[in-house]
Amino acid sequence: MESRDYNADLMITNCSILTPDLNVLNNQCLIIKNNNIIDIGDNILLSKSYKSKETLCGNGKLLMPGLIDAHTHSCQQLLRGRIADEYPMIWTRIMVPFESNLQEKDVYISSQLSCLEMIKSGTTAFIDAGGRHMHKVAESIVESGLRGAITCSTMDTGKEIPDIMKSSIEKNISENRQLYNQFHGTGNGRLDVWFSLRSIITCTPDLIQEVFAAAKECSTGVQSHMNEYPNEISYCLENFKMRPFEYLESIGVLDQNFLGAHSILLSENEMDIIKTYNSKVVHCPISNSGKGIPKTPSLLQKDISVGFGTDGAGHSGLSLFDQMKVFKSLMRAFLGVPIFDPVVMPSKNILEMSTLGGAKAMLREHQLGTLEVGKKADMILINIDQPHISPTHNLLNTLIESVNSNDITDCIVDGKILMKNREVLTLDEEKIKYESKLAMKELSIRANI
Known part of the structure; x- marks a missing residue:
């Protein structure tokens, strides 16, 4: 024809x-x-x-609609199965040595394996929280055919953070701008580049201001790990006399392009702040289950956009269907049972969070999230x-x-x-699996984990 x-x-x-x-x-x-x-x-x-x-x-x-993983770490595939059943502090004992020893080839094969797993589990788009050598993640996304939003890992302080993972304010902004200039809009527009704060604890006030200013200049998003741990709340209360979202509001940076990953330990006032600025949040049910239960029904009642993330293979697999199952049970057990509300989190809400909620988190709800x-x-x-x-x-x-x-x-x-x-048509599955096994063994020895 x-x-x-x-x-x-x-x-x-x-x-x-x-x-x-x-x-x-x-x-x-x-x-x-x-x-x-x-x-x-x-x-x-x-x-x-x-x-x-x-x-x-x-x-x-x-x-x-394809599922959207609104918070993941594609560089952590080679950490799979390593941090479960470990006592604190996992971050300093395992994750910092692991991430600080990542080489370009590790990030590339890890992101290839991530893309492969996402395609096979129904995820068509994802937001990567950032790490080292993010240009290799960009290459994997373009090659795989997936849609993604990526950023650099931005830190300039923190006594437990090795110098190799920290940079000056100028270098942090410069590296993220370089990633933006090189990859934003590539892959026929499938790839977006954002800016980020790794967390408020690991970013000085001056860096926080500069990150938001650069993102605004580029008309792109900003993401950060937010309200995930009690020590993060304590840090903000001790240093700023405010909780994390209250602090970001006080310095005038919050807007509709901000995504707060995790957002478990939210006060009523913080939820109102999120609503006021139309910021977005994303929960990672399996990862979050050991830290707290998010106030999702309250967030939805306030018409706040909520998405789902996996938090990377270090914390769970990359299946959002697994996350949805766990989330429904957690909501029922912790929020439904105490008030005898068996429908505290209906299936429709959960499906919407994993599709349209993720699209809103990506700032692409006009393009993604529903079949229209x-x-x-x-x-x-x-x-x-x-x-x-x-x-x-x-x-x-x-x-x-x-x-x-x-x-x-x-x-x-x-x-x-x-x-x-x-059958995955865009990636060589057997080659990726073989190279991943070799990379995991080599990296484990190098990082001494």
């Missing part, structure tokens, strides 16, 4: 679709052209109206014709309760198929 006879690039036929209002429609067809969704509707009607270069059969599958005409074609197909999923009285509940990474059959980002029938 001549190329001029095609009026679509990719057509997904005869599938069930998760709608923007989180209902499920059966016997649907979705049409993609030029990286965007151009039509959604009845399968028989649309399959006759379009001639597509490529077709995916969605029979027995659910088509839904005009939005970017980022989506996954789930095999729901399986004994642990079908039949079901409520597919949304079963998605949270029973679906796992192995149920993801296909992954599409920017209209391009990254995985088809569980």
